[in-house]
Each structure stands twice: as C-alpha cells, then as structure tokens.
Amino acid sequence: MKTIFYILLCVNLTVIAQTKYITKTGTLNFEASVPSFEEVAAKNNSVTAILNTDNGEFAALAFVKAFRFKNALMEEHFNENYAESDTFPKATFRGKIEGFDLQSDNTSYPISGELTFHGKTKTYQNLKLYITKKGEAIILKGNFKVLVSDFAIEIPKIVRNKLSEEVDVTFNFELLEK
Template sequence: MNKLILFFLLFIFYGQQPTENKIIARQGRISFFSYTAVEHIKAENNQALSIIDLATGEIAVSMLMNAFVFEKALMREHFNESYIESDIYPKATFDGKIIDFDPAIGGEQTRMIKGVFSMHGVSKELEIKTRIENDEGTYVLSGTFEAFVKDYNIKIPPLLAGNIAKTISIDFRFEYQPYES
C-alpha cells in the first residue's frame, strides 16, 4: 500500500520531470498533541512521505492516517473510527512551496512554507514556519503548526468535548536524501 501511495504521489507531483533536483524523505515523523485538563492525547506517525524539488522549492507530503501510534489502543480505535474516519479519508496531504528557499545555503535557515493541507475531506491553506538544516546537501525540515478540529469537520460528541482540545499541536521532522528513480 505504501509503495502505491509513493508511486501516486511521485506521478502527480513530478510526472516525467528529471529527478536530479529532487530529494525525498520516506519515513518522516509527524506527531500531534491534544492537551486538556481531563486527558492528554499524543500520537506519532513515522511513515510520512515527502518530496522536495530543490529547483522550485515545491514540496509534497502524504501520510496514512491509520499509521498513527497512540499510548492506548482505545485512543487509536476512536481516532480512526469515530473522528478521522480513516476508512473514508485514509490519508492527509500537503502540497506547497518553500518561500525564498535557497538550497545552496549551508547550515540553518528559517523559511515559510505556503500550501494546502488536506485532511478529513477538507483542504485549508496554511503558512508554516519551518527550520531547514542543510549539512552538505543532506536536508532536514522541522516545525510545528496548529490545527483547529472544527476546521476539518471532525465531529466530537458533546459528552467527550472536554477530553479533546479544540486546537491540536502538530510537529513534523523530515530527513531527506537524493531521489533516485
């Protein structure tokens, strides 16, 4: 299944373009945290895929929603069946561009990434402040952004509303390698 998603993402994002300026992260890490006085919910997904075109600064990210790992099995079940409905909306994606990105700059730079984040059948434009580390052509992108549960049509039963935060903090880290076709 992961290879099918990789192929689909690569086909859409790059078509038949040369791959010399492309880098890929096959096991990116995305985690989220929901803090309330009643309960903390934390989950991590280490199967996110991302591709960057260094020539244009375009970036694409794709992840399977059912790949999130929770501390409690019941949390995972509720997340996939009741809230995210991963059988209907199996993945989340981000397509965007790194603004003023210069891949030749070594060391660390902070840039904004503008694009569209799609989850649970809803697409929203986002601007994400991102730390980019370049160590002799090996790139690491990391950052944090907030997502409002209501923006993505995720329904929370009134009885459980106190258990889930209205705003979810999302962290990401991708380590890229040259893409070889």
C-alpha cells in the first residue's frame, strides 16, 4: 500500500512541476496565391497552442472553419471542396523544440513534429522557430511551406493555374503561463 501511495505521489509531483504556457488566441495564416490572379489567403485568430517549457514539447490546434478569407465564396469553397471541414474539422501540430532553454539568449530553435490536416499527417523536421520573451509572455513565430498534395487535397483542373501547389504558412503565438 505504501508503495502505491509513493508512486502516485511521485507522478503527481512530476505533473505539477511541469511549466506550461498556453494561448487560445494564436494566429495562423496561409497563402496559396499565384501572381496575376486573385489572392488566396486566409487567417485564423483563434488557434490554441501549448508549450511545455520543461521539455520543449509543443502542440497547436486550429479549427478549420475558423479560417477567414477576404472573399466569402472562396471561404465556402475552401471549407466544402478542399479542406472538407465538416469531415476534417481540426488541424493539429505536435512537436518538440530541439535544445529549448527558456533561460538561454537563443532566439531561434529548430522544431520537428507532425502536422495533421485533411485527415493526413506529414512529419516536418528542423522547421525554424523564433522565440522571444515579452514580460510574462513567450512569443513563438515562424513560417514554413506545405504541399497541397501531401494532404490529399484535389485541385480541380479549371482552377489549377489560380492556386499554388505550395502553401506558405505563418504563425504567431503569445503564450502565458497556465
């Protein structure tokens, strides 16, 4: 009985000791525009992200229907025809910041992890992540490129020349201690 109590106590202390920073108002943008055609870009201002500062683990969750376009019809087509957001309502990223140290003067770190979108998961290695401290907040910023084909998104032939196969993704998270 004492052994079980001791194990439970150690597990609880380990969980309590972890320092986590979180936001529910992170921003995630993407652009798949092609020169000379209408801008294909969207922004999501309600992304949830969490960072464990003890081990550099990071996760983010975005609801696909929360992406906003300048053109309402484009937003509708994105949700119904490309992202199929009723079937695949969430996009997630789970990864680890390599060599993360909150006490360090480093502002750039590699992060590796898995991005899941449209029911498909793709592993990314050594994406560049910029980290700054602003008062009590930790700010994470970065950008990377994804291929539409990696997530089994079909672009109809009629609009194929108006959308880029390569999508620029940028993010900005201001996290506060939980």
